[in-house]
Amino acid sequence: MSDTHAQSVAFVRETALPPAAPPMAASGPVLWMRTNLFATWPNALLTVAAIYVIYVILTATLPWMLNGLWNTTSLSECREALDGVTGACFSVLTERWNQLLFGFTYPSDSYWRPTLAFVLLFLAAAPVLFFDLPRKLLFFTGVYPFLAYWLIWGGTIFVPIIALLGFVAGYFVYERFVKNSFAAGFFGGIAVACVIWYIGGLLIPVGASDNAMLTAVPSRNLGGFMLNMMLGVTCVSLSVPIGIALALGRQSNLPVVKMISVLFIEFIRGVPLITLLFVANVMLAYFFPPDATVDLFLRVVIMITMFSSAYIAEVIRGGLAALPKGQYEAANSLGLDYAQSMRLIILPQALKISIPGIVNIAVGLFKDTTLVSVISLFDIVGMIRGPILASTDWNGVYWELFMFAAVLFFIVCYGISQYSQWLERRLATDHR
Template identity: 70%
Template sequence: MSDTHAQSVAYVRESFIPEQAPPTRESGAFKWVRENLFPTIPNAILTIAALYVIYVLLATLLPWLLGGIWQASSLGECREIAAGGPGGCFAVLTERWNQLIFGFAFPQSEYWRPFLAFLLLFAAAAPVLFPDVPRRLLVLTLLYPFVAYWLLWGGTILTPLAALLGLIGAYMAFKAVERYGFALALGAAVVAAVIVWWLGGYLAGEAPRFLALEVIASRDMGGYMLNMILGTVCVSLSLPFGILLALGRQSRLPIIKYFCVAFIEFIRGVPLITLLFVANVVLAYFLPPGTTFDLILRVIIMITMFASAYIAEVIRGGLAALPRGQYEAADSLGLDYFQAMRLIILPQALKISIPGIVNVSVGLFKDTTLVSIISMFDVVGMIRGPILASTDWNGVYWELYGFAALLFFVTCYGISQYSQWLERRLATDHR
C-alpha cells in the first residue's frame, strides 16, 4: 500500500514548465507571409508576378513624382528646368489650382465663401449621418441649404430668409390641417402665401442691402466646386424621391403605381447625357418666351430624376428582402400604413439597401463630370477647355487628370468608408 502511494505521489506536478515562444514559422510576419502570399505554388507564382508589376510601376512613378517641377510659368519652362529628366510638370497645378477648384470666372476675393459653405456642410450633415449627434442639432441641417445658397450665389440674406419662412409656413399649414381642419388651415396658408409672395417681390425690387454679398452668376461657377454642388444637392434630393418612388411602385392604387413604374423604367432606359442635353437645350422650348431658367437648376433637376429612379430600385430590393412577417407584425400592432413604414419597414429596408444606395451615390458623383459636355466648366471641363486650350500648358495631361482623379478618389473613398462604418454600426441582427 505504501509503495502504491509513493508511486502515485511521483506523478503529482509541483511546478509548471516555463512558457516558451512559438516557433518562428507559426507566429509573426513570417506566418502571415507564408499563409497569405505563399501557401501554394500557384499562389507563390502570382505573388512574385504581382511584386514584379508593383516594382515596375514604382520605378516609373516615383521618379516622375519626386522629380516633379512645381515652379514654372509654362510647359516649355518646365522642360527646360527638367533638362530631359523624368519629373512631371506639376507647375500647372501651382499656377491653375484656383481654376481647377473654383473655375476661371469666380471672383478670387470671394473664395472664402464656397470654402466656408464646404466646412458648414460637415456640421449640417453630422446630425443626419451620425446617430450619436444630438437630434436637436437637426436645425442646423434645416438651415444649411439657405445659408449655403446665400454664401454661394450671394445677394441679400433676406432672399433665402423669405424661402425659409415659406417652408416654415408650409409645415405649419400641414400641422394646422391635422389640428384645426382643412378650411381654416387653407385660409391661413393663403394669407402666408400672400405675405411670402409680397416679400419675394419686394426683395426682387428695392430690397435693402442687409447682409448682402456680391452676386455670383451660375455661369461663373466651375471647377471641383461645381461637382461638389451638383453631387451634394442631387444625392440629398434623390434619396427621399427614390423612397417615394419605391413606395409608389408597390402601391395598391393603380394610378400611382403605373406612374411610378413608367417614370422609373423610362429614366433608367435613357442615358444621363441625353437628359443633360434635354436640360440644356430642349427644356427651354417648353418655357414661355423670355423666361430664364437657371442652367444649374435644370441640371440638378435632371440628375436628381436620374438618380431617383436608380435609388428607387435599390430601395425596392430592400423592401422585397424583408420577410412578410414584418408587415404582418405592423398590422398586428394596429399601425396604419405611414406608421408601419416609418417605424418598422423603412428602417430595416434602408439598412439592407445601404450598399446599393452608396453605389448609386458614388456613381452619381462621378457622373457630374458629364456636365462638361454641355459647356459647364467643372473640373474636367476646366482641364479640357481653358487650361489645355492655352498655349502655356497645352500638352500637360497626366498631371491635370491625375489631380482630378485624386480629388474624386478622396471624396468617393470617404463615402465608402462611412457606409462601411454605418453598416457595422447598424449590424444589430448578429449581436
C-alpha cells in the same frame, strides 16, 4: 536511508514559469503572410506576380513624380529646367489651382465663401451620417442649405431667409392637417410655402440692405471641382427621398400612382444621362412660363436628380421585396396605419438592406457630374479640357492635370465607400 528517501520525492514547483513567446512562424507578420499571401501555391504565384507588376509600375512612375517641378510658369520653361530628364510638370497645379477648384470666372476675392460652405458641410452632415450625435445639431442641418446658397451665390440674405420661412410654415401646416388627411396636409403646406415666397419676393427689394449683401455670382461663373461637389451633394440629397417615394409608389395599390411611378422609372432608366443634360440645357426651359428665366444650374440639378432617383427607387424596391411578409403582418397586427408602418418598421429595414446599392449609385452619380462639361458648365474636367489646355502656356500637359482630378474624385468616393462599410457594421444587428 533517509538520503535515498529524500531523493525519491517528486519536486513540486511553487511558482509558474513565465509564458514563452509563440514560434515566429505562428505569430506576427510571418503568420499574416503565410495566411494571406502564401497560403497555397496558386496564391503564392499570384502574390509574386502582383509584386512584380507593382515594381514595374513604381520604377516607371516614381522617377517621373520625384523629379517633378512645382515652380515654373509654363510648359516650355518646365522642359528647359528638366533638360531631358524624365519628370512631371506639376507647376500647372500651383499655377492654375484656383481654376481647378473654383473655375476661371468666380471672383478671386470671394474664394472664402465656397470654402466656408464646404467646411460647414461636414458640420451639417454629421448629425445625419452619425446618428449617435445630439439631435440638437439637426437644427443647423436644416439651416445649412439656405446658408450655403447665400455664401456661394451671394446677393441679399433676405432671399434664403424668406425661403426658409416658407419651408418652416409649410411644414407646420402639413403637421397640423396630415392627421386628418395626407393630401390636405401635403398640398396645404405647399400652398402656404408658395404664398410666403411670393410675398417675400415682393418685399425683398424694399427691405434689402447693403449690409446684408454679398457680391452676387451667377451660376455661369461656377466651375471647377466646387461645381462637381455642389451637384453631387445636392442631387444625392434630393434623389434619396424622391427614390423612396417612387419605390413606395411602384408598390402602391392605387392604379394611377403605380402607373405614374412605373412610367417615370422605366423612362428615366431607359435614357442616357447625357441626353437628359442636353434636354436640361435646351428643352427644359420650354416647360416653364414664357417670362421665367430658370437658372441652368437648377435645370441640371432637376435632370440629374430625376436620373438618380429612378435608379435609387429600384434599389429600395429590392430592399422592400427582400423583407419577409411577416414584417408587414406584424405592422398590421400592431394597429399601425400605412404611414406609421412604413416609417417605423418597413423602411428602416429596407434601407439597411439597400445601403450598398444606394452608395454605389451615389458614387456613380458623383463621377457622372463631369458630364456637365458637354453643356458648357466648366467643372474640373471642363476646366482641364477647355481654358487650361487651350492656353499656350500649358498646352500639352495632360497626365498631371487628369491625375490631380482623379485623386480628388478618389478621395471623395473612397470616403463614401468607407462610411457605407462603417454604417453596415454599425447596423448589423441580425445575429447579435
